[in-house]
Amino acid sequence: MTFIEQASDAIRDSGGRMTRQRRIIIEQIAGAQWDAESLYAELTAAGEEVSLATVYRTLSVLEGAGLLQQRYLSPDHERRVYVPLTTLQTHHFTCKGCGKVIPFETDIVGRLSSELAAGMGLQVTSGCICVEGYCVDCQEETT
Amino acid sequence: MTFIEQASDAIRDSGGRMTRQRRIIIEQIAGAQWDAESLYAELTAAGEEVSLATVYRTLSVLEGAGLLQQRYLSPDHERRVYVPLTTLQTHHFTCKGCGKVIPFETDIVGRLSSELAAGMGLQVTSGCICVEGYCVDCQEETT
DNA sequence: CCTGCTATTGCGAGTCATTTTCAACACCAG
DNA sequence: CTGGTGTTGAAAATGACTCGCAATAGCAGG
Structure with a gap:
């Protein structure tokens, strides 16, 4: 089942309606992460008619x-930023030197979850x- | 050297001045973490005269x-929220059930730093x- | 202890992302 | 096709935070 089908089903199951606006938003976010403003800009540039408020509402x-x-x-x-669940294990490193955002994969949230569950009974x-620091290029410049 | 002395020195070293407002803000935040709004409310309640803008500026x-x-x-x-550097290794778990904020200690940032340095050359x-989920009490209620 | 230079303050106005209000609209079950 | 109600767009509201500017007050030098 594709992301789009899942989304349609989830919306209908909760008594919601599949509107033109929701469909184009869902299609756009299925592939990658977006923040509301950029997603709105992208859709508008593509000639779609949606309002920013609707983008925020649909993402929510x-x-x-x-x-x-x-x-x-x-x-x-x-x-x-909103991320489709399929890419959940990707986190981001921000370089304080050049501003570059570097994605990385880690199951650190999973490990932390285990620790908290075992040690304190918390269910994550x-x-x-979010981590920040300096990327390889910017470390060299500092040296 | 106390936090307050450190702060005074740091401010003076950079050509700044120790004002009455800065002093009371520094004294207040030396002991624990605060967000600007709460710190302002606390100081005001204690009869101190500071403006919210100054609280924001001083924290910055x-x-x-x-x-x-x-x-x-x-x-x-x-x-x-602003945290004195001495309490840096404390992170927080937020319960989606009761809203409680539970602090916990972990060196997970340290471990992640090592991983990123070794694997991708990033310097954190x-x-x-931030993690959220359900605390012990709220897990029982759900059951 | 004065004095003046200028960092800092307070207040109100300004930002910016996000939310809400509300009347007009459009899904979709029947 | 049609009515009930979930959704939308546009604009106003919100909330955290920042900024402009005139008045104030540290503090270094006299």
Whole structure:
């Protein structure tokens, strides 16, 4: 079952309706992570008619349905990004030198979940990790 | 050297002045983490005269001097919190059931730093970790 | 102890991302 | 086809945070 089918089902199951706007938003976010503003710009540039408010609302609905998860890519948390669950294990490193955002894979949230469950009985449902520092290129410049 | 002395020195060294407002803000944040709004409320309640803008500005100055670090306690990142460097290894778990914020200690940022350095040559200088889920009490209720 | 230079303050206004309000609209079950 | 109600767009609201500017107050030198 594709992401789009899952999303349609989830929306209908909760008594919601599949509108033109929701469809194009879902199609766009199925492939990659987006923040509301960029997604809106992209759709508008492609000639689609949606309002920014609807983009925010739809992303929020999809998050509530468990299909997306919010993230903040950089430690200064300036913009909320939505990530399809299929890419959940990707986190991001922000370079303080050049501003580059470097994705990396790790199951560190999983390990942390185990630790918290074992040590304190906490049940982790979602986590967010932001790290910043210097990338290879910027380390060389400093040296 | 106490946190307050460190802060005074840092401010003076950079050509800044120790004002009454800065002193009371520094004294207040020396002991624990605060977000600007709460710190302002606390000081005002204690009869001190400071403006919210000054609280924000002072926290930012202290962060620039390397005495505080910003954090977001919960995954929804609704409020910026400043933490004295001495308590840096404390992270937070937010319960989606009762809203409780539970601190925990872990060197997970350290481990992640090692992984990133070894695997991709990235040099991590700071990190932020937010996890949410259900605490022991709220897990029982769900059951 | 004065004095003046200028860093800092307070206040109100300004940002910016995100949310809400509300009337008009459009899914979709019947 | 049609009505009930979930959704939308546009604009106003919100909330955290920042900025402009005139008034104030540290503090170095006299």
